[in-house]
Amino acid sequence: MSTYAEKQGAWMMKYPAISDLALKAQKRIPQVSWAYLSTGTGSEHLLDENTEAFKRVTFNPRFCNGSILPKIETEIFGQQFSAPFGIAPVGLTGLMWPRCEMLLASAAERCGIPYTLSTLATETPETVGKHVGDRGWFQLYAPRSPKDNSEILKRAADSGFHTLVITVDIPTPSRREKTKRAGLSTKAKITPRFMWQALTHPSWTIATLQHGLPRLRTAESYPDFMEDMSVGAFVKGQRGANLTWDFCQEVAEQWEGPVLIKGLLHPEDAKRAVSIGMDGIVVSNHGARQFDGAITSIDALPAIVEAVGDKTKIVFDSGVRTGLDVMRALALGADFVLLGRAFIYAVAALGRFGGDHAYHILKDELQNNMIQLGVKSLGELRGRALLGNRNTQPGSGEE
Numbered sequence: 001m002s003t004y005a006e007k008q009g010a011w012m013m014k015y016p017a018i019s020d021l022a023l024k025a026q027k028r029i030p031q032v033s034w035a036y037l038s039t040g041t042g043s044e045h046l047l048d049e050n051t052e053a054f055k056r057v058t059f060n061p062r063f064c065n066g067s068i069l070p071k072i073e074t075e076i077f078g079q080q081f082s083a084p085f086g087i088a089p090v091g092l093t094g095l096m097w098p099r100c101e102m103l104l105a106s107a108a109e110r111c112g113i114p115y116t117l118s119t120l121a122t123e124t125p126e127t128v129g130k131h132v133g134d135r136g137w138f139q140l141y142a143p144r145s146p147k148d149n150s151e152i153l154k155r156a157a158d159s160g161f162h163t164l165v166i167t168v169d170i171p172t173p174s175r176r177e178k179t180k181r182a183g184l185s186t187k188a189k190i191t192p193r194f195m196w197q198a199l200t201h202p203s204w205t206i207a208t209l210q211h212g213l214p215r216l217r218t219a220e221s222y223p224d225f226m227e228d229m230s231v232g233a234f235v236k237g238q239r240g241a242n243l244t245w246d247f248c249q250e251v252a253e254q255w256e257g258p259v260l261i262k263g264l265l266h267p268e269d270a271k272r273a274v275s276i277g278m279d280g281i282v283v284s285n286h287g288a289r290q291f292d293g294a295i296t297s298i299d300a301l302p303a304i305v306e307a308v309g310d311k312t313k314i315v316f317d318s319g320v321r322t323g324l325d326v327m328r329a330l331a332l333g334a335d336f337v338l339l340g341r342a343f344i345y346a347v348a349a350l351g352r353f354g355g356d357h358a359y360h361i362l363k364d365e366l367q368n369n370m371i372q373l374g375v376k377s378l379g380e381l382r383g384r385a386l387l388g389n390r391n392t393q394p395g396s397g398e399e
């Protein structure tokens, strides 16, 4: 049986960056899968800005520090991880690559990072829990029915998931024009267009035929939640616009482990999450998939850190594509970083060990850039970022 170690050398030469994996993924999966994975909403201004905004965060390196081997192990929510980043929840995952959840869960377990399973994944907590060891976080889209909600939470906890992530940034479905144009329907229909895409992407098609067409295997057990098994119906069946802080608090009380609220951008919302006892928040604009007019996460981060950074753990996502981006978010005060598309590109491009490869790219980039900057530990990153030229304080935080 092959291992990632056997492939690592060749893959690092051929695919040294996440952008290489994105290019390969785009060729390897049907257009409808690529559209679902890669696009945003509206004019996709925010999708571009999510990555552009990182370029405005720069550093002023220091030298003659002797030899540096940066330490990047991180403890958060009572768990020890090998790096300060993990895998964000992604729904309809099997559309991008069959068994994607299991492949990423196993990679997370091997690499020592968290994997977050979405309520809208194509595999259940029971199936994925067997692969993820104690690295599993579970993301909740809360159904309207309290009974369904409690049952989903129980299933996730019984399957070994440790940390709960409640996503709050879907008050209504977004328009996602590009996925509409690509013909996406979660009621996987065999149309002539789909047939053509299947024929022209044989490795995806063979893997899909072996595993079966993607289904929302967790949500489909709850008919009130998933009236007709489509993502649109699901979004109507979840609390969405009815979600309240009180409800989040009630959910948190049902969960024994740490609870995070995902999708906050406003410092007042961050304070509110702290006031109801959340163990952490995820500063996120949902990878630019919901509100094209939203602020980028990296622009939102400093004010949130100032508001609640000493009171709760701040997890960051949206637009992270490199280890340098991870370093930028940490330097601006995030405690941990999640990546959505980067890990899915990796599995879509390389299959079984794709997640391991994404991990090693990000880890190498992070450690290499820490050495370039002249820091030995993640703690030393704080205060070292320059935001455009606005916050440039020569010498600040550097001694």
Ligand SMILES: Cc1cc2nc3c(=O)[nH]c(=O)nc-3n(C[C@H](O)[C@H](O)[C@H](O)COP(=O)(O)O)c2cc1C
Binding pocket: 036, 037, 038, 050, 088, 089, 090, 091, 092, 118, 119, 120, 121, 139, 167, 262, 284, 285, 286, 287, 288, 289, 317, 318, 319, 320, 338, 339, 340, 341, 342
């Ligand atoms: C294809 C796709 C599906 C997603 N599905 C979910 C989901 O089911 N639940 C959720 O909380 N976030 C979901 N997200 C958002 C991610 O958790 C994360 O916030 C986002 O991907 C971060 O941006 P990035 O892709 O630029 O890293 C999804 C993102 C993508 C790209």
